[in-house]
Structures are given as C-alpha cells and as structure tokens.
Amino acid sequence: MTGDIACHGCDLLVNVASLKDGESASCPRCGSFLTRARSDAFSRVLAYAFAGVILLILANSFSFLSFAASGLESVITLRQTPRAIWDYDMPAVAIMVAAFIIVIPAVILGMLLMLCIPLQQGRYRPWLVTTAKWIFLAQNWAMVEVFIIGVIVSLVKIAAMATIVLGISFWAYAGFTICFTLALANLDRYQCWERIEALESA
Amino acid sequence: MPELVSATVPATTAASRGLSACHVCCKLAPAEVHHCPRCGSAMHLRKNDSIQRTLALLVTACLLYIPANLFPIMITDQLGSSEGSTIMGGVILLIHHDALPVALVIFVFSVMVPSGKLMSMFYLVWTVKRHSPVSPRQRTIMYRVTEFVGKWSMVDVFVVAILVALVHLGGLLAIRPGFAALSFAGVVVVTMIAAESFDPRLIWDAMEKNGRKK
Ligand SMILES: [Zn+2]
Numbered sequence: 548m549t550g551d552i553a554c555h556g557c558d559l560l561v562n563v564a565s566l567k568d569g570e571s572a573s574c575p576r577c578g579s580f581l582t583r584a585r586s587d588a589f590s591r592v593l594a595y596a597f598a599g600v601i602l603l604i605l606a607n608s609f610s611f612l613s614f615a616a617s618g619l620e621s622v623i624t625l626r627q628t629p630r631a632i633w634d635y636d637m638p639a640v641a642i643m644v645a646a647f648i649i650v651i652p653a654v655i656l657g658m659l660l661m662l663c664i665p666l667q668q669g670r671y672r673p674w675l676v677t678t679a680k681w682i683f684l685a686q687n688w689a690m691v692e693v694f695i696i697g698v699i700v701s702l703v704k705i706a707a708m709a710t711i712v713l714g715i716s717f718w719a720y721a722g723f724t725i726c727f728t729l730a731l732a733n734l735d736r737y738q739c740w741e742r743i744e745a746l747e748s749a
Numbered sequence: 750m751p752e753l754v755s756a757t758v759p760a761t762t763a764a765s766r767g768l769s770a771c772h773v774c775c776k777l778a779p780a781e782v783h784h785c786p787r788c789g790s791a792m793h794l795r796k797n798d799s800i801q802r803t804l805a806l807l808v809t810a811c812l813l814y815i816p817a818n819l820f821p822i823m824i825t826d827q828l829g830s831s832e833g834s835t836i837m838g839g840v841i842l843l844i845h846h847d848a849l850p851v852a853l854v855i856f857v858f859s860v861m862v863p864s865g866k867l868m869s870m871f872y873l874v875w876t877v878k879r880h881s882p883v884s885p886r887q888r889t890i891m892y893r894v895t896e897f898v899g900k901w902s903m904v905d906v907f908v909v910a911i912l913v914a915l916v917h918l919g920g921l922l923a924i925r926p927g928f929a930a931l932s933f934a935g936v937v938v939v940t941m942i943a944a945e946s947f948d949p950r951l952i953w954d955a956m957e958k959n960g961r962k963k
C-alpha cells in the first residue's frame with residue numbers, strides 16, 4: 548500500500564513510489580494531476596512565503612489608489628476597499644471581500660510559515676497536522692489574483708472620468724499576488740502529508 | 750513521466766480494494782474508518798449525499814442569479830441624478846465607450862463563467878444520475894475546469910468594491926453598491942460550494958456499473 552495514491556478525479560489507485568526528484572505524476576485514466584516530487588519544495592514555498600509576508604505588510608502600509616477630478620481627490624488604502632461597502636449597509640459583501648483578498652490570504656501565509664519551517668528543517672511540531680489541514684481547506688478561498696484583475700478592470704472603467712494614480716500599495720499587492728500564488732503552487736498536497744507522517748512516526 | 754505499473758491493470762480503484770481516500774491529506778484507509786488516521790478529517794468512500802447536496806446548491810444559485818441580473822450591481826450618483834447599471838448594462842456601456850477588451854473581460858467573468866458553470870454542473874449531475882456513458886475523461890476535465898474558474902466570477906464584485914471605495918468626490922460624484930452585488934457574490938460562493946460538494950469519482954463509478962451490466 549505504500550506509495551499508492553487514489554486519484555481524486557476517478558479513484559484509480561496509482562503507485563507513485565518510483566517518482567524521482569523533479570518528476571510529476573498524472574492519473575493515466577482521467578488525466579488529473581496527482582503529485583510532484585521535489586526535494587527543495589519546502590525551501591521554495593518558504594522563500595515565496597517570506598517575500599509574500601513583506602509585500603503584504605507593504606501593501607497595508609501605503610495608499611492603494613488615488614482618484615482626482617475637478618480639483619477634488621480621493622485616496623484609498625487596501626483596507627478601505629471592503630470598509631466602504633460596509634458603510635453602504637452591505638456587511639455580507641464587505642466581509643466576503645475582506646476575507647477573500649486580505650484575511651484568508653494573510654492567514655494562509657502565516658500557516659505556510661508555521662508548516663514549512665519545521666518541515667524544511669525536518670523537525671516535528673505538534674501543530675503540523677492542524678495547520679496543513681487548514682491550508683488545504685482554505686486555499687481555494689483566497690482570491691488575490693482575481694482581485695488584481697478586478698483592480699485593473701476598475702481602473703479602465705473610470706480612466707476616462709479622472710486622473711488615477713497607482714500607489715505603492717498597489718505594486719506591493721501585485722508582487723504579493725505573484726509570491727502567494729507561487730508559494731501555494733509549490734506546496735504539493737501528497738508530498739507534504741507524507742513528510743508530516745514521516746516526521747510524526749520518527 | 751515514470752512508468753506507472755498499476756495503470757496497465759484494468760481499473761483498480763481504491764473503492765474496489767475497500768479503501769477510501771481522505772480528501773484533505775490523500776491518506777488511504779479501510780472504508781469502515783470514519784475519521785482519517787492521519788489528519789482527523791471525516792472520511793467517506795464517496796462524498797456524502799454528493800448529488801442531492803450539489804443539486805440543492807445549484808438550484809439556490811439559480812434563484813440568486815435572477816436578482817443578480819435584474820437589479821443594478823452599482824449606482825452612480827452624479828450631480829444630483831442617479832443611474833443604476835446591471836451586469837449586462839455595464840458590458841454594453843463599455844462597448845459604447847470603445848473599451849472592448851475590458852467589456853470582454855467582464856462579459857467572460859460575469860456572464861459566461863457563472864452561467865456556463867451552472868450549466869456544466871447541472872449537466873454533470875444529470876449524467877451521473879442517468880449513469881451516462883458519455884466520455885468520463887472529458888467529463889472529469891469539464892469538472893476540473895468548472896472548479897478552477899469558479900472564483901474568477903468574483904471580479905465584478907471586487908470592481909464594485911473598489912469603485913465604491915474610490916469614487917466619491919464631495920457631492921459631485923459617488924458610486925454606491927446595488928442589490929445585485931450581494932446576490933451575485935452569493936451566486937459565486939454558492940456555486941463554488943456546489944462544485945466542492947460534487948464528487949467526480951461518481952462519473953467513473955457509474956461507468957463501472959454500466960460495464961458490469963453488459
Ligand atoms: Zn484519475
């Protein structure tokens with residue numbers, strides 16, 4: 548049974564014990580991606596996650612966008628984006644926006660560090676199982692890349708009305724989007740859990 | 750690609766060996782076990798009541814989809830007059846302003862993706878219920894695509910959030926969120942949960958049952 552994965556697309560049992568470093572496996576029956584073996588995966592995740600933390604802090608420290616017309620100007624920070632909708636009596640939408648673009652990504656980032664630092668050093672920690680579980684449950688609900696597209700679309704929509712300036716926070720958030728996406732892309736579900744189990748039994 | 754030995758043997762599934770796979774950590778455990786021995790998540794041979802749950806969520810999403818298209822998603826107040834714009838209205842306005850690429854982006858993410866997603870999920874549920882023999886591989890890919898594009902329809906909700914926060918110049922110009930913003934966000938979230946409740950392995954189970962009957 549060791550080295551077997553049940554394909555999550557069609558339930559076929561596939562043995563991946565013979566995967567060498569750098570190789571990946573897909574299901575021969577339905578084509579779903581199964582796993583990629585990479586010895587430096589956790590270092591990669593950590594590098595992107597650390598860069599992501601710095602960029603997310605920057606993104607929350609400066610102005611995000613500014614909008615000026617007829618001598619009047621309005622400047623927003625990243626956090627004001629959900630707050631304005633809240634003020635218009637749509638708390639549900641405000642909570643969703645805040646959760647999808649800031650809260651969930653930030654929590655995932657923090658958990659990635661808690662998970663991958665011990666995994667990379669090969670040390671067992673009692674919180675490994677819980678953090679890994681929450682990362683894999685929550686990752687579909689982080690929408691940083693969708694938000695960046697939303698920002699670009701909004702800018703084009705109002706570009707004719709006024710002068711728009713992209714703040715430092717915007718560029719930091721764009722960089723954060725790249726780092727966050729790459730960090731999650733390098734975290735392989737199967738390999739991660741195999742490593743946790745190996746550390747647990749050691 | 751390494752050689753995958755088990756691929757040559759006809760369809761040895763985890764279920765056929767009496768094993769269920771944890772959807773959180775991929776651990777294989779005997780089907781009688783209810784909690785994953787590795788991560789503690791609830792374990793099932795197949796997702797619980799997958800078809801009924803997916804169908805109920807899809808119907809909810811369809812109901813939310815009606816106000817999402819009828820009501821304005823945002824309202825522009827300019828010099829005392831206010832004007833609402835619906836999702837489709839926004840797309841048409843952008844075409845009039847010669848902003849074709851953005852019109853296309855909004856059209857794809859806010860019209861094609863959500864409606865296409867609802868239709869493909871209904872189709873998948875229907876084929877599974879009927880034990881349809883239509884290419885299971887293609888249907889699995891269809892499911893993967895549906896699952897992947899789900900969150901991209903949030904673009905329009907984010908656009909509203911940004912414009913509402915950014916565009917307010919004294920009494921001159923302001924943008925308010927419309928009721929459709931709430932119902933459309935609901936559509937996106939509910940269809941994402943529907944896609945998560947659907948179990949693509951049922952597509953293949955139906956195939957194996959068909960094969961045995963013949
Ligand atoms: Zn498969």
Ligand SMILES: [Zn+2]
Nearest residue numbers: 771774785788
């Ligand atoms: Zn598990």
